[in-house]
Amino acid sequence: MRKFRARRQVRTVREEWMHDRELPRVALVGRPNVGKSALFNRILGSRESIVHEESGVTRDRVERWAEWQGRNFRIVDTAGMNAPGQEDSTLPAQIQEQVRWAIETSDVLVQVVDVTVGVTPLDEMVAAFLRRAGKPVVVAVNKVDHHGRADGELDFLRLGLDPLMSTSALHGGGVAELLDWIVKHLPAPTEQDSSEAATVVEDSDEGWDQADEPLDESEEESVEDWGDESDEGDEGDASEEWDEESEDSAPEPRRRFQRREGPIKLVVVGRPNAGKSSLINALVQDSRVLVSEEPCTTRDAIDVPLQVERDGQIQRYLMIDTAGLRRTAKISQPVEYYGSRRTQESLKRADIALLVLDADDGITRQDQRIARMIADYGIGCVIVFNKSDLLTDPGRKRRLDGFLKRQLPFLSFAPNVLISAKFSRNLDVLLDAVARVGDQIDRQISTPELNRLFERAMQRYQAPMVYTGRQSKSSTGRYRQMPKVAKIYYSTQVSTRPLRFRLFVNDRRAFSDNYISYLTRCLRDDLGLEGAPVFLHLSNRKREREES
Structure with a gap:
């Protein structure tokens, strides 16, 4: 053999x-x-x-x-x-x-x-x-x-x-x-x-350590360190380095731009019994995945292709049904733990997350944790309030909108839809929202438009001066710290899914986290980036200094 x-x-x-x-x-x-x-x-x-x-x-x-x-x-x-x-x-x-x-x-x-x-x-x-x-x-x-x-x-x-x-x-x-x-x-x-040629998986050690391990019924995916899981999807600080290439000059946009092709991957996540599998079956109009009132029915991550006709064109999606996520302290069975790990892995490869919430229960602490996980992974998001058929109060939707602003402020850019997967209500509205977010995460902004946008933003509100340790010698012979004024020399888009932009600045230290958030809001508001995460990466542009 x-x-x-x-x-x-x-x-x-x-x-x-x-x-x-x-x-x-x-x-x-x-x-x-x-x-x-x-x-x-x-x-x-x-x-x-x-x-x-x-x-x-x-x-x-x-x-x-x-x-x-x-x-x-x-x-x-x-x-x-x-x-x-x-x-x-x-x-x-x-x-x-x-x-x-x-x-x-x-x-x-x-x-x-x-x-x-x-x-x-x-x-x-x-x-x-x-x-x-x-x-x-x-x-x-x-x-x-x-x-x-x-x-x-x-x-x-x-x-x-x-x-x-x-x-x-x-x-x-x-x-x-x-x-x-x-x-x-x-x-x-x-x-x-x-x-047709297939893409060869690179022969590297990364990601293949599991393939070389035993893969039978007795394999042990260690459960001793359940409480030591780290958030691998954290995008880090907004000013972190995008790569390690030379920063002496601005990169050429066409050479550097990274565009991800293929069908948009929609991962459906939420608490157990929120209606994730019912939503997928309603969208594909078939009993593709199991549905039951029993919690944690879904265990593996199930890929389900979906085709939607929009404006005379066929749009392709790959939906991923996942296991319901519960608090780690409540997970007592290894199989449920493995299912939650598959859900996290699905978030890594997804482009858009459909966060399914129970409209009757409102937003719980666990919903907030899952929403934070989506924000940390840096993928697009559509918030889906399911089980609208259980609502009897007509003002419930308005109160749910208020709950979102207060309890999920980090997903304030995400659209929300009230549906009923059981009776297939408002699914067309949901698909329209998904299509809009899909268009935004694939959007390409020209470099001149991007530079003008940031120029207007800095004119509206100049960044506060900060002291970065730079010193100058006064006429009295004493040294004093010199304030630094934030400046953006050049900006360009480097990727889609998610949208990433590189800003070449005089000094990254002059841009506080609050000011970076302000620039992100200006970019989102001016371009109408609904449901799409935006990441700004700052790079110091080295300038020639005259030797005195």
Whole structure:
């Protein structure tokens, strides 16, 4: 068996490309606790699905896009199939419907079995179900972690499926051969598929340490340091350095500008039972994700593509359904902890956050914490008040607006919408707000317009003079500190998603945090940047000094 190395051999398809057409789909199916999620993570080279020894951890189907040997495809992780009447979940019907959908829409099926347990009646039931599907099926005999377990593969001939392939999600053994077989049985590639290039994941140590670790049911994502989590998404002070390049002169805007392409990623976040999954199902008009009154129904981060027609053009979004966030002190189950970590990781890769609040409950302390997290990650935001059908007071919306100004001042730039996901009310208003924010986070401002804007702002309110330690010698021979007047020589935009601007100034120390906030407000008000975060990065411009 060739040892599988995801970091060098699997490539991830560019998201802007994979939304343009349907790719072949490969589904991993089987009974609970056979290692489907571990194998899914091994193929992708990262922890996309939650893996835990607890039975029934995976509920929704988790779908990602990957490439092997030049072929691009989608791979789907599914929940464990249970015999009728033997489900140990409170959501058996919806969960099994998700599995059946994955089987019906996939081009290749992989039944994952556990060599350490052997053939079970539930394995035989799954095999019979897959045979009736009439599609290419391979049996991945998982957990063959050493040669002593290889002989157990022959027991699975009783399933009546061919071929059998030994795999080890823990060490990566046999996964390369499994992918070779999958690619061979995918539908013939179209001309566009074979000509399209995929983006290769850089072969670096950063971000791949998890891919080289064991990825089976017994893997330990350390829970001993739950209370030591730091906010990795903190954008830092507004005057921090944007890069380490020379600051002797202003950068050339076209060369330096960074524009992110592809569909806008919408992450849906909020407290448990705020209606996040219901909102996604209402937008896509399908039961794509599980919905239940049981708290913490969603565990993994679920990617759901969405297409919206606006002004005769198709706009593409990638919505990300996430687990509800609770206070760390209230998290007692490891699976819930892993789900909250997936939510934070989704915030890192998102462009816009839909902060879903319960309109009946108002804004709670936990809502404030989540809102602060969104502001720290520096992404666009739309505040969604859900469950409007429960409101009986017509003046409730006006009071909610007042609550926002007082309790979420750091998201004062974000628009808010009152909806009902249950009855699909005001969803068009929500989509319009999302479209406006999407336009703003992709906005490009010309350098002359930007310079004129900051010039007017400084004329309206000059920055207070500050003492930066500079001294001059008076006529009496004494040294005294000289005040510094803030000056902006040049400004330019350096990126979108989020909007970042670099200001070349005489001295960063002359710009207080309050004055930077003032410049940010002027920029937002003059340009009408609704829902888009703005970051100003100050750089000292070195000026030639005459030697006396």
